[in-house]
Amino acid sequence: xxxxxVAKKALSVANGDKVDVIVTKSEEALxxxxxxxxxxxxxxxxxxxxxxxxxxxxxxxxxxxSFDEESVIDCAKKANELADLAVKDPQEFELPGKSEYKSIxxxxxxxxxLSPDQRADIVxxxxxxxxxxxxxxxxxxxxxxxxxxxxxxxxxxxxHEEVSSKVSITAMSEDxxxxxxxxxxxIGDINAEKLATEACGRAVQGxxxxxxxxxxxxxxxxxxxxxxxxRYMIYTGFSAESADSKRSWVDQNMGKKVLSDKLTLIDDPFxxxxxxxxxxxxxxxxxxxxLVENGxxxxxxxxxxxxxxxxxxxxxxxxxxxxxxxxxVTMSPGKTSVFDMIKSVKKGILISRxxxxxxxxxxxxxxxxxxxxxxxxxxxxxxxxxxxNMRITDKVLRVYDGIIDVGDELINTDGIIAPxxxxxxxxxxxxxxY
Amino acid sequence: MKKHIERALQKAKVAGATYVDARILKTQxxxxxxxxxxxxxxxxxxxxxxxIRVIADGAWGFSSSSVINDSEIDxxxxxxxxxxxxxxxxxxxxxxLSPVEAYVDDVKSPVKxxxxxxxxxxxxxFALDCDKTMNKDGIVSRSTRLFNxxxxxxxxxxxxxxxxxEDVKVGxxxxxxxxxxxxxxxxxxxxxxxxxxxxxxxxxxxxYKLMENGGRIADEAVQILSAKPCPQGKKDIVIEGxxxxxxxxxxxxxxxxxxxxxxxxxxxxxxxxxxxxxMKDFRYGSDIVxxxxxxxxxxxxxxxxYDDDGVKAQRVFIIKDGIFQRFLDSREDAxxxxxxxxxxxxxxxxxxxxxxxMVSVNLEPGNSTFDDLxxxxxxxxxxxxxxxxxxxxxxxxxxxxxxxxxxxxxxKLGEMVKRPTYTGISYDFWRSCDAIGNKDLWDVWGVxxxxxxxxxxxxxxxxxxxxxxxxxxxxxxxx
Numbered sequence: 001x002x003x004x005x006v007a008k009k010a011l012s013v014a015n016g017d018k019v020d021v022i023v024t025k026s027e028e029a030l031x032x033x034x035x036x037x038x039x040x041x042x043x044x045x046x047x048x049x050x051x052x053x054x055x056x057x058x059x060x061x062x063x064x065x066s067f068d069e070e071s072v073i074d075c076a077k078k079a080n081e082l083a084d085l086a087v088k089d090p091q092e093f094e095l096p097g098k099s100e101y102k103s104i105x106x107x108x109x110x111x112x113x114l115s116p117d118q119r120a121d122i123v124x125x126x127x128x129x130x131x132x133x134x135x136x137x138x139x140x141x142x143x144x145x146x147x148x149x150x151x152x153x154x155x156x157x158x159x160h161e162e163v164s165s166k167v168s169i170t171a172m173s174e175d176x177x178x179x180x181x182x183x184x185x186x187i188g189d190i191n192a193e194k195l196a197t198e199a200c201g202r203a204v205q206g207x208x209x210x211x212x213x214x215x216x217x218x219x220x221x222x223x224x225x226x227x228x229x230x231r232y233m234i235y236t237g238f239s240a241e242s243a244d245s246k247r248s249w250v251d252q253n254m255g256k257k258v259l260s261d262k263l264t265l266i267d268d269p270f271x272x273x274x275x276x277x278x279x280x281x282x283x284x285x286x287x288x289x290x291l292v293e294n295g296x297x298x299x300x301x302x303x304x305x306x307x308x309x310x311x312x313x314x315x316x317x318x319x320x321x322x323x324x325x326x327x328x329v330t331m332s333p334g335k336t337s338v339f340d341m342i343k344s345v346k347k348g349i350l351i352s353r354x355x356x357x358x359x360x361x362x363x364x365x366x367x368x369x370x371x372x373x374x375x376x377x378x379x380x381x382x383x384x385x386x387x388x389n390m391r392i393t394d395k396v397l398r399v400y401d402g403i404i405d406v407g408d409e410l411i412n413t414d415g416i417i418a419p420x421x422x423x424x425x426x427x428x429x430x431x432x433x434y
Numbered sequence: 435m436k437k438h439i440e441r442a443l444q445k446a447k448v449a450g451a452t453y454v455d456a457r458i459l460k461t462q463x464x465x466x467x468x469x470x471x472x473x474x475x476x477x478x479x480x481x482x483x484x485x486i487r488v489i490a491d492g493a494w495g496f497s498s499s500s501v502i503n504d505s506e507i508d509x510x511x512x513x514x515x516x517x518x519x520x521x522x523x524x525x526x527x528x529x530x531l532s533p534v535e536a537y538v539d540d541v542k543s544p545v546k547x548x549x550x551x552x553x554x555x556x557x558x559x560f561a562l563d564c565d566k567t568m569n570k571d572g573i574v575s576r577s578t579r580l581f582n583x584x585x586x587x588x589x590x591x592x593x594x595x596x597x598x599x600e601d602v603k604v605g606x607x608x609x610x611x612x613x614x615x616x617x618x619x620x621x622x623x624x625x626x627x628x629x630x631x632x633x634x635x636x637x638x639x640x641x642y643k644l645m646e647n648g649g650r651i652a653d654e655a656v657q658i659l660s661a662k663p664c665p666q667g668k669k670d671i672v673i674e675g676x677x678x679x680x681x682x683x684x685x686x687x688x689x690x691x692x693x694x695x696x697x698x699x700x701x702x703x704x705x706x707x708x709x710x711x712x713m714k715d716f717r718y719g720s721d722i723v724x725x726x727x728x729x730x731x732x733x734x735x736x737x738x739x740y741d742d743d744g745v746k747a748q749r750v751f752i753i754k755d756g757i758f759q760r761f762l763d764s765r766e767d768a769x770x771x772x773x774x775x776x777x778x779x780x781x782x783x784x785x786x787x788x789x790x791x792m793v794s795v796n797l798e799p800g801n802s803t804f805d806d807l808x809x810x811x812x813x814x815x816x817x818x819x820x821x822x823x824x825x826x827x828x829x830x831x832x833x834x835x836x837x838x839x840x841x842x843x844x845x846k847l848g849e850m851v852k853r854p855t856y857t858g859i860s861y862d863f864w865r866s867c868d869a870i871g872n873k874d875l876w877d878v879w880g881v882x883x884x885x886x887x888x889x890x891x892x893x894x895x896x897x898x899x900x901x902x903x904x905x906x907x908x909x910x911x912x913x
Contacts, residue, residue, distance in 0.1 A: 116520030
């Protein structure tokens with residue numbers, strides 16, 4: 001059965017002024033390895049029908065993962081029943097109507113059909129690279145195919161397919177580790193051997209790490225680390241829901257230059273390095289949205305509800321159950337290589353990635369996090385020693401106001417496309433024992 | 435459903451599996467959320483599916499589907515075996531499992547007042563009434579959440595187990611956010627992460643008197659904005675229950691998961707500083723620190739009758755009189771230490787494999803009253819309610835921020851401090867514990883969102899704790 005047929009069945013039973021139905025079907029497979037062998041290897045086939053019924057301002061939502069006719073009808077009836085029991089929200093809004101959509105590339109068949117044997121072969125290649133340096137590796141090779149359909153009673157009827165793949169590797173010696181990962185819409189774009197070589201190189205370089213005192217240091221951050229700070233900037237700032245609750249640093253600083261002019265962020269659902277989609281979870285057409293232009297916050301993300309509530313234009317960022325959020329964020333690259341960034345540092349620290357980051361204050365994006373899988377001392381323009389891991393407690397708005405340089409190479413790391421950055425200072429607030 | 439399980443076991447064995455287990459899980463969730471006096475979410479979510487886990491050629495394979503019928507079971511069984519054979523291409527040693535008794539059992543939930551039997555309109559009204567109690571000057575956002583789940587699980591294995599378990603789960607709580615235009619302050623009740631959670635009925639929610647506490651919580655959120663920053667330096671601290679539950683979770687619960695110790699979470703959740711050779715020898719905490727893993731506690735959110743290896747729920751000591759005793763484990767990891775599993779291998783969904791998870795991991799009660807905890811502190815901080823948490827990937831260096839705290843001066847609670855932070859090294863911290871609250875202060879805090887594994891699994895776990903005191907801890911980082 002086509003997803004639109006499932007959605008239309010639900011729509012025919014749902015009874016409201018406004019009704020929309022999302023139907024998804026997904027196949028996800030993930031081969032996981034550790035200690036240089038495959039220890040977990042899984043596949044899931046799942047689906048979802050989500051029916052939203054709005055009657056006179058009262059909203060009911062029901063979900064099921066069964067596509068048989070009886071379950072779909074029951075789901076729609078449940079949404080009707082919940083809408084009857086709900087309390088009126090005085091905020092009026094309209095669901096999207098029939099629209100023109102931008103075209104996106106046909107999903108990659110090789111990614112869609114990547115088999116368990118092919119995933120195992122990729123793991124085996126990475127193991128053989130690590131074996132040369134006597135390193136153990138852990139990580140994943142995964143692929144997914146998601147079919148997505150939205151139908152509403154205002155003319156929207158869309159269906160499309162997204163595929164994605166990911167390879168991540170952590171290489172480990174007794175006293176060091178290095179990591180690399182990449183997410184891509186085409187498995188052929190991921191060079192697993194290159195990732196393995198990078199991860200192993202950092203693990204080898206980080207052996208015999210030393211401790212240094214906490215404090216402020218000039219730093220170079222690889223794209224994995226850059227992206228982590230961006231992730232928390234996005235989460236705390238760019239949702240209209242946060243702005244509506246007076247908790248958005250972006251809303252508080254809209255149009256003001258609060259970040260380095262070297263920082264430009266765009267939500268780009270058509271970036272070739274990312275998984276592309278032409279419509280949001282309400283079926284509204286997606287388009288690029290400038291989030292930060294040369295250090296100045298420019299826009300936040302809206303869905304139909306918050307656009308109406310705040311008197312703004314819908315930006316096509318509905319997420320289907322969560323608030324509006326940009327989910328295709330790219331930081332514009334610069335022109336400097338990581339090698340040249342390091343070369344310009346008299347004394348500083350090279351950070352590979354962060355771990356267990358959490359927000360302390362959303363208005364300044366103050367966070368705490370730990371370094372992981374490769375921390376290095378830079379002296380006189382060269383990486384000289386591996387360092388034991390350290391804790392960071394700092395405000396991202398302060399830190400990213402001090403961008404000295406932006407890297408020339410982008411990486412898609414878990415959905416955020418980011419370059420390396422060179423920063424004036426970052427506060428290392430503590431240290432650990434390895 | 436048992437016929438489907440039997441079919442899955444048989445088909446996988448025919449396809450070449452030397453071990454098979456199959457699980458069918460059906461969940462029915464209801465969620466009610468309010469925001470600023472408006473109903474923000476009223477939803478019902480039904481999910482069902484099955485997963486087949488096999489060992490073939492000495493390696494693991496797993497496949498799962500939301501479509502439960504004979505042809506899909508046959509297909510998924512074949513897939514699971516094919517995946518296991520692919521795993522065997524990059525294999526270390528053949529998987530071995532510690533022995534387990536075969537159980538045939540039906541375990542019904544003891545809950546009598548399932549929230550789904552209370553009219554939804556009454557629960558919606560309750561949530562909106564709670565929301566209203568926080569409607570005070572200075573509050574810019576208030577949200578209330580109610581959650582309930584009915585869960586049915588069937589498990590069968592090629593070793594002869596056939597188990598059915600039923601569970602009813604509830605959760606409730608709210609958050610008020612105050613703002614002065616430049617700064618925001620959050621206050622949650624009864625705890626963060628949407629509130630408190632249990633395998634229990636509506637009576638559990640009533641116990642926390644949500645209607646009676648909303649006004650106080652809103653007032654405290656506003657007061658935080660003008661409270662002074664937490665002083666910096668080493669102080670004695672007393673930690674409230676819900677915060678101490680997360681402290682225990684991060685700095686003891688995760689480090690003693692045996693899969694981490696063996697490196698199988700190295701790329702994601704991380705490893706651990708705790709090693710097998712530390713059993714019965716390593717001083718993890720002071721003499722008064724006793725930690726149990728107890729899946730048998732009635733109504734504990736992390737409890738159950740059998741884990742997803744088919745091992746019966748148990749109570750074991752993780753730390754006794756401050757000395758580390760044993761790990762949380764699975765049959766596979768326990769076999770590597772030639773031990774029987776204590777039963778902590780759990781999957782968050784029918785579509786996920788079981789991995790080592792916390793159950794209810796508890797700090798056993800001490801003998802102090804709350805006044806006792808405070809009165810012996812000359813210069814310290816009392817910290818309450820999780821705001822921010824972070825710990826390194828070996829589970830050594832942690833840093834927490836709580837929503838608020840109060841100074842303790844000369845044995846008495848004093849002025850409020852905003853967002854106090856404390857940091858330390860896990861074992862140093864637990865060794866500094868010199869007083870633990872008594873049984874009257876002990877409560878089991880459910881954690882609904884313990885993340886681990888790839889693909890991600892969010893697990894329900896819990897921690898029984900009472901407030902406790904720790905000496906000379908670094909506070910005020912980033913103040």
